Amino acid sequence: SKALTIDEEVAKLLELKARLGGDDGKHQFVLKTAKGTRDYNPKQMAIREKVFNTIISCFKRHGAETIDTPVFELKETLTGKYGEDSKLIYDLKDQGGELLSLRYDLTVPFARYLAMNKITNIKRYHIAKVYRRDNPAMTRGRYREFYQCVNDRRILDGMFAVCGVPDDKFRTICSTVDKLDKMPWEDVKKEMVNEKGLSEEAADQIGEYVSMQGGMDLAERLLQDQKMSQSKQACAGLSDIKLLFSYLQLFQVTDKVVFDLSLARGLDYYTGIIYEAVLSQAGVAPVSTEAQNGPPGEESVSVGSVAGGGRYDGLVGMFDPKGRKVPCVGVSIGIERIFSIMEQKAEASAEKVRTTEVQVMVASAQKNLLEERLKLVTELWNAGIKAEVMYKKNPKLLSQLQHCEESGIPLVAILGEQELKDGVVKLRVVATREEVDICRADLIEEVRRRTSDAS
Template identity: 50%
Template structure:
């Protein structure tokens, strides 16, 4: 029997937004579950157990090494994202990986238990590893007395998720945040955040997606209208937030049995949160006399109307949905919230890709009170920001790369210096040095007398474009042989033309 914990394991297999949609067909779900179950018996990839030795080499549970192939893909993802942030005028900062535990406490609601603490030392503050980049940003803004800033920050964050959840959900992972802090006119920075989100997802070509938009004040107004006590608002948001991965009946039971709401209240909530659509939904809600009697609802609808107007000018309305069940997990949001969700994904049972099921790949929103809450003088600096799910996106790009016929070129090396005969090490070194000094990406074998075949195989394995071959004939004639690794064509050229000929051959190869 497949227990409900296993199902949840499948449903919650990624670390980024703690929110995964699973639209695969039932048979595929079963396949994945079987795979998960059987994999429990396999030796974990993070362990290297040697029965003969006493040493067991492993890395901390829930962490992983990134290999060169993965790093190559991640570098491309990061570069694309950073280019967009910079295009919109952002600078970057860096903050320590650890913060004072007092700063992190009471900022993450139920998730506070997931914070990694350090062992305390005498006369030292109690320290913890950061849980996200948002609270450190608020601390940075406050401590440096900044009143306006547009910054991005890419860094690792730490969450001590329970071991059960660890598969595919990491305890150490990258976040990639862009935030605009400062007192500005309504919805202008918010609209730019959504614009940037769309630009990045389009550029990265992660597949079809939609950006859901909602407003915390609208949710609060709805809860009020439905008769929910104010103290239940945030915990109720957590239940609402799950509505895209659990059926309404399950959520309804949780509201009644765990949150203590009456069936009538619950059903009234449902009549609202199931609504979604475009800008016209704003007008429809304005015709709801009960809702519109709430000041928060009026404010939220005004914000949303403005936001949709700006999004139209930014040419992104086709990507955007006004979705009343979007709630976002974190406590600190105070206004507009958004979340990008993949809507199409081809499941491939050949690959161990359960961790890239359809789901949320970016999110964000307005948090106007976080800096104030931290600031010693309660100075108010409103903020809005987005967080790109780089781990998720990198996993998708890895998957795309595996499926693609194009080989991933990991090494930058463009010219390899080989010798065809023995005793030519120093000649190879001279040529290498000459090429390095002329700016070429160049390598050679670290051997006195490498075999020509080994040298050529290295070039083919790593997709190095050109190979220079020197032998005694070439040395005596003052020539060099240039070989196109891919086509295996060879050209003998005068040694003094080496630099210009290499440039010529490289540009020819790259034009193909």
């Protein structure tokens, strides 16, 4: 096609231009990352590492294994799994060979992995990036409290049925309910009636239910509800919510979890329980599970979902040639949002974020000691000490000490003619400026002793 040929020509010309530029290239292209993506600098990475370590240690504490899958999948693996969100999938260019797409989440590749390897039993975590052609609006705020909302797709479907929603409109009405965290009920109702063709009466009945929040008692009350109890599906969901709350009591976390009938989740593949972890503004208590119903008070407006998930018992079966189902339940944690909160916290705090773990800097006050510095730093490295040396031939002592101040290195091992003659190293504590001569043979032990928490 013509479009392709032009593209190819443009690419060739650009390449030629860049080649001609060679080492002196003074090109005028815009220096940026792709839209919707970002770099992480060392300080941001230090924070990200801390967040990851917290999450990973939680998964490990609960005995989870980890897996990894490729960043792209066959396009057909992702086809028909995401409903209205499918348009946000990044496709790779057809360069001959297979049609590929970047993964949109980790759930569908996981289901593909289970079906491919005929695994029916695994508790796994998977940390990796996913790609959506989206413009995520990153709300930043001072979040302190967090709680979880739970609901069940069967309760939603049962509710839709008893409210008079036609079967073929369940998924699309569910997508509209999902907007309740961003839109007031009036607008959600308008979308149901005007765009999705629902009767006003049905919408009003839904509106009554989705305003309900509570705990085990709400589940019990709805099991007695004249309308809701007519739906077998809803009753199955409500019984499971009751069972869940009995487990939450054993885990002593009932105060963190709210049964919320407005929670819908966007994705198509959920079949049972669904949940979201929500951050609420600093100082605002989470909605009490004791609350009977009614919309949440103005103070408790949720300002961000940082995790979400649910049960997806049908997804693996979509990949199995014989349609064999494997029940699955999981959660996805939105690292970017958590990271952005942590980053803001670090910015606000006076404490310095260290980007390296260096324990000691090998320095000298005199000239012509590069070789001696390299020999000493080699000794330290070989002993497993995290150590650094400046690469200049004759750096000034002041600039060596300044580097320690800036990057938070706690100790300096200073070499001079006298120290070399005496077989010692002058060990300086950066924070206190205290200096003490250490016998060279004892240096490694001394550094270890003084930095035992960082090593």
